[in-house]
Amino acid sequence: MMNEITVDTRDGICPVPAEIKVDCRGETCPVPLVEARKALRKANPGDIVAITGTHAASKKEIPMAVEALGLELLGIDEQDGQWTIRIRR
Numbered sequence: 001m002m003n004e005i006t007v008d009t010r011d012g013i014c015p016v017p018a019e020i021k022v023d024c025r026g027e028t029c030p031v032p033l034v035e036a037r038k039a040l041r042k043a044n045p046g047d048i049v050a051i052t053g054t055h056a057a058s059k060k061e062i063p064m065a066v067e068a069l070g071l072e073l074l075g076i077d078e079q080d081g082q083w084t085i086r087i088r089r
Contacts, residue, residue, distance in 0.1 A: 017046040024053040025082060032058035033065060036087075040071065043089040048074065052084045059083045 022039045024032035032053045039049045051062060059076065062085050066073045074086040 017048060018044070019048045019050060022049065022051045024051060024055070024058070026054060027058075028055050029057050029061065033061050036062050036085075037065065040069070040087065040089055045089055047089045049087045049089060050084055051087070052082065054082050059085070062087075 020039050020043055022035050024035055027035075032051060032055055036049065036051045039051070043049055053059065059078070063073050063076065066087050072088040074088055076086075077084045
């Protein structure tokens with residue numbers, strides 16, 4: 001027997017965290033940082049924003065911005081010159 005799950009969406013906030021993906025491959029500064037900040041503003045608390053890019057300087061700048069905003073940096077994965085930064089809002 002399965003337990004019943006009830007979700008009240010009347011407040012307009014999704015109770016399950018979302019993952020927002022931002023593709024900035026091929027973009028240079030300041031585009032990846034600007035797009036990351038836009039996605040973080042739209043995200044609800046608990047949501048995860050995953051930014052994928054190729055610009056080396058942005059890979060360093062975005063984590064610094066995350067720290068300055070007091071958000072949680074979940075990790076940075078890199079393979080073949082492409083990186084993905086995951087942030088919890």
